[in-house]
Amino acid sequence: MTTFPPRHEVLFPDTEYREQMEQALGALLRGVQLRSGAGSVMPNLAASRCAALPSFDAPADLGAVLETVVTQMTEGQVQTTHPGYFGLFNPAPTFPAELADRIAASFNPQICVWTHAPFAVDVENHVIREIAVRLGLPADSGGHFTSGGSEANYTAALCALTRHTPAYGDDGVFAFPGQPVIYVSRESHLAWLKIAHQLGIGRQAVRQLATDGAGRMDASALRDAIEADTTAGAVPIMVAATAGTTNAGVVDPLDACADIARQYGLWFHVDAAWGGALVVSDTLRPVLDGIQRADSVTIDAHKWFAATMGAGMFLTRDLGLLNQTFRVATDYMPSNDAGADLYVNSVQWSRRFVGLRLFLALATAGWQGFAQHVERGVALVDLLIERLAEDGWQCRNTSRMAVACLVPPAGSPAVTTIVSRVLASCSAWVSETRFEREPVLRVCVTNGYTGTEDVERLCSVLRSAIAT
């Protein structure tokens, strides 16, 4: 008789062991106090570098490894869940999003085909449609979840190229009579360069247009560039406006961009990776005005919507184009439904149930709950600007999003020095960037746990940091 190796008791354990480990992990995570502002926002690089990672020659105890991992993560990263993290758009995730990850991991649905996981696919479509409607896109708009903003922007560019020249799908760039060109501003997210590389149109295809002195795309520079490219034999494809620049939360002139795109027959994309979350708020929604005219929109769920990492959204009014772009026929897939199956409508094939994170959060907080979240961030940044103005700081960007680009009072050390002093305090994380070419201190509130006391603390840290 053949003897079969038994089921592995740690990889595929029984119920009792699962419960024991879930409880142990729960206790470990409860012990992490970062969200209440304890501990350092900065990683302990020395300790992380020395962390002894196990070889895989002998199996280790799961409980012990879990403890090591949680301990190391408490020390070994910039702590985006710490309320002193005034950083890039990496949020402290919403609690429902965390739970959604646990659920998705447990059932592990394969959602690339509707018939394999109809509930999960319907949940994602529901979230996407509700957001599309709130953006003001037509009722029959749709889209899908992506790994992030970069994939969503990549999808937009693929759709734009395919609509412009359907033969691009089969013949690639050779289908175009000249260099295809996409238009963004100098302040746009430079994932566009990598995207152009991936599209095969080359990085030179990206026109990084001048801004108007306030961080917005200069609409007349856009028109001039399209005219000049056309004259030179290039092929304008797409205008990609940014609604909420990464540096400064500035919104390009969406209506003017839409007018120009329409006049020249170009695809109009709005990259609202971070700022798109303002759509939840009745008072702040007008900041995005013009977005409803877009052919497609990018919004990250893992930025201001505070989903866990690896969750973006691509929304479009031209759903048919998705299948035209991502069509493929295989024998081994259970179906090939252009109207329902994600693998024939998007970049990814196998897919995680990412949309549950936003579904659970929206279902339990409602638009109102998210409005409270974004309005609180904006109010906290307003408070910070006001407090720092008393110390002589100037805010350079005009934004109704929760980010400030600040110039220290005359006689202060360079921004780089100020930033490194703040980081050395381990109580806050801020960054340096440039706004309209001037070095500025960038402070952003994306963490729902950040409160007035954290803003006050940052102000006092900055007061010491500019003392020479």
Ligand SMILES: *Cc1c(COP(=O)(O)O)cnc(C)c1O
């Ligand atoms: C963050 C960001 C991106 C890139 O999104 P990822 O989710 O990091 O891939 C693109 N555009 C803007 C405006 C962004 O802020």
